[in-house]
Structure formats: C-alpha cells, structure tokens
Amino acid sequence: MSAVEQLSIKDEPPSSTGASNVYLGMRNETVNIQEQGKWVHYNKPVTLAVTGVLVFLTGISLSALYFSHSIDLPSAFGPICLSIGLMFFVTGVVWLSIVKRAIRYEEFLTKSVTDFGA
Numbered sequence: 001m002s003a004v005e006q007l008s009i010k011d012e013p014p015s016s017t018g019a020s021n022v023y024l025g026m027r028n029e030t031v032n033i034q035e036q037g038k039w040v041h042y043n044k045p046v047t048l049a050v051t052g053v054l055v056f057l058t059g060i061s062l063s064a065l066y067f068s069h070s071i072d073l074p075s076a077f078g079p080i081c082l083s084i085g086l087m088f089f090v091t092g093v094v095w096l097s098i099v100k101r102a103i104r105y106e107e108f109l110t111k112s113v114t115d116f117g118a
Contacts, residue, residue, distance in 0.1 A: 041099050049092025056085025 059081025065071045066078050 038103065041103060042096065045092045045095035045099055048095065049089050052085045052088025052092055054085070055081055055088060059085055
C-alpha cells in the first residue's frame, strides 16, 4: 500500500481552526491537514541544545578526571567533548532564534493578509 493510498479522504467539511487543504495530484483528492502546535517547530533545536549541554558537561567531567590523575584517560577526550558540546549548544540556540523569528514572521504575514482582506 503506497503512502498516497494510506491518506484516505474522509467526507468531512474543512474546519475553521486554521486547517489547510493539500491537493494530491495523483488521485485528484484533497486532504485536510490540521495546524500543528509550536512545539513541533521547537523540538529539534531544543533537543540539539540539551544534547550539547550534556556533552559539554561530560567533557568537563572527563577533563577534571584527567587532570586529577584519578583515572587513566587519553588527554584529548575532555577537550573533544567540550568542543563538540559547545558546538551543539550554540547551533541549537541559534536555530531556536531562527525558528522563533520565522514563526513570528509567519504570524505577521497571516495577520496582515487577514487585515488586508477585511
């Protein structure tokens, strides 16, 4: 069963909660797609930033263990985890600001289109 066949059309009128219609050209059907919450947009950047913080903290602990001579570790493990964790964290924070600005811009466009049409 293909993905298009799995998207079966239901005889429901489109809701007024911000749903949009998508035209599927293969079978001449229209599918009603509901708007998703804002968490869907923020999910990946937050996960990336949290992962970065955890890897950064792991790098701090590995560096502390290396310099305290309490465990025999290669000297590069700590700094590698520090740099990768910092890179992930900064990328996640920048991505969060980009998503936030994109959502704000999309809401502005939606508001200006509805104001213009009235």
